[in-house]
Amino acid sequence: MKIHKEGLVTLIIVSIFILIVDYVVIRLTQNRLIIYPVLFASFLLYLFIRYFFRVPTRESIEDVNGIISPCDGKIVVIEDVFEGELLKTDCKQISIFMSPFNVHINWFPVGGKILFAERSKGSHVVAWAPKASTHNERSTVLVETDDQKKILVRQIAGAVARRVVCYAKAGEYTQQNEQLGFIKFGSRVDLFIPHDYEINVNLDDKVTGSQTIIARLKK
Secondary structure, three states, rough: EEEHHHHHHHHHHHHHHHHHHHHHHHHHHHOOOHOOOOHHHHHHHHHHHHHHHHHOOOOOOOOOOEEEEEOOEEEEEEEEEEEEOOOOEEEEEEEEEEEOOOOOOEEEEOOOEEEEEEEEEEEEOOOOOOOOOHEEOOEEEEEOOOOOEEEEEEEEEEEOOOEEEEEEOOOOEOOOOOEEEEEEEOEEEEEOOOOOOOOEEEEEEOOOOOOEEEEEOOO
């Protein structure tokens, strides 16, 4: 199983921690009823961390008229909102909650020019809370497609997620399904979509990053 580059340091640190804990436990006691559960728990922790940072093997789809899911997870919000930070207009908000068991790589939902990319400090309330979009630590990326449609993507840290990694740089061009970044340990991604698009998902739908078409331009 391939490990994402964002997980290499974490995996090394966790491995060292596990080895130290296991060594101390073995040195302090000969009780197998203590040693074996500790070793087993250590093994499970290592497997989970390795699983969390996995890189899936999948064929990305492309749709020049579509917006493809930027992450794996579940649709928790579909609503009309006024996005006042960058778009400054009415639009549709689609929010995707990522559990700790989802793949946590994020992808660009559309291709185009990156007009804005900035990380904002904030709190760490639970990711599914409505105020998480504007109050939590987050990265905000605005992409303009070739047909001048502006799509805003916001990576949001949650109560468990403490680090948002964003590769986007303003002024650069990106391709649909290129890696946008990574969020560590449970989080949420918001999409703000113009009303020119028809939404193809429903609340509670499970979506797959670089695979699921979230919306498509109306004919």
